[in-house]
Amino acid sequence: MGKKRLEDALQKVNQPVEVVFRSFELDPTMEKEVNMSIHEKLAQKYGMSIEQAKMNARNVEQMAQTVGLEFRFDKMILTNTFDAHRLAMFAKEHGKMHEMTERLLKAYYTEGKHIGDHATLVELAQEVGFDSEEVTTLLAGDDMSNLVRSDEKEAAELGITSIPFFLINRKYAITGAQSEEAFIEAIEQITTQDGPFTNIKDGVLCDENGCEIPKK
Structure with missing residues (x-):
């Protein structure tokens, strides 16, 4: 979702931007074959009931629909x-x-x-x-x-622990599936502070929250 919102934002800013995807595993210890549903995993990870996990998943599915994406947690x-x-x-x-x-x-x-x-x-x-x-x-x-x-290794050195995570000019961090407007505002603010930039590095590969634009 964060990826799609960034892409939509870039269509509305007059900046030459290069997006580079980076590798990041949320759980490198995960087995290839897992006898657990995504709802069971979320319930276990966050200490909630299966029903609460399903409700949260439905909320994310509905949010995804607003940007033209179809998420199916029941099939993951x-x-x-x-x-x-x-x-x-x-x-x-x-x-x-x-x-x-x-x-x-x-x-x-x-x-x-x-x-x-x-x-x-x-x-x-x-x-x-x-x-x-x-x-x-x-x-x-x-x-x-x-x-x-x-x-x-680079993600660990930068203190990245969740996704989506966006690193701009190797100085500015935007975490979580921010709104399209938040991305536009961040890009415009960074351009004002630093001048035109040439690339955005997107450290993908799912958690939330916050937009952090450090001041000079």
Whole structure:
């Protein structure tokens, strides 16, 4: 949702902006096969009932609809996403990271696909235009692992613990799925303070809150 609101905001500001996705795992210890629903996981993590978790999920689904997204928490399959991040890094080297990331997000949040499963990842990569054998070989080895770990190490050094997290000019942090208006205001304020900038680094890969624009 934060990604979509940022994209909508960028359509309304007269700035040359480059968006770069970064790897970030909310739970690197997650197993590839998880015998637990997203509602059970949220209830466990936040100490709430399953019904409360479902209600919160429905609220997020309704918020997503307001920006043209369809989230289906009832279909989401929990899994380890490390290989999905490796695939995104592979796509980055071929100039298709945005397309691959978009496809992975839709597969997970909307279609309920198992994005920890290699066969599923190969299928998604094919849809973006990659050769199935090349992607199968990639996933069978450890290529791109060092790049994913490098991003995660940098995130830890920057104190990033949740997503979405947006880092602008490596100085300004915007956390959470802020409104389109908040992104526009932040970008305009930063431009006023720093002058025109050339890139925004989006440290994706889901928690909330706050917009922090440090003063000079």
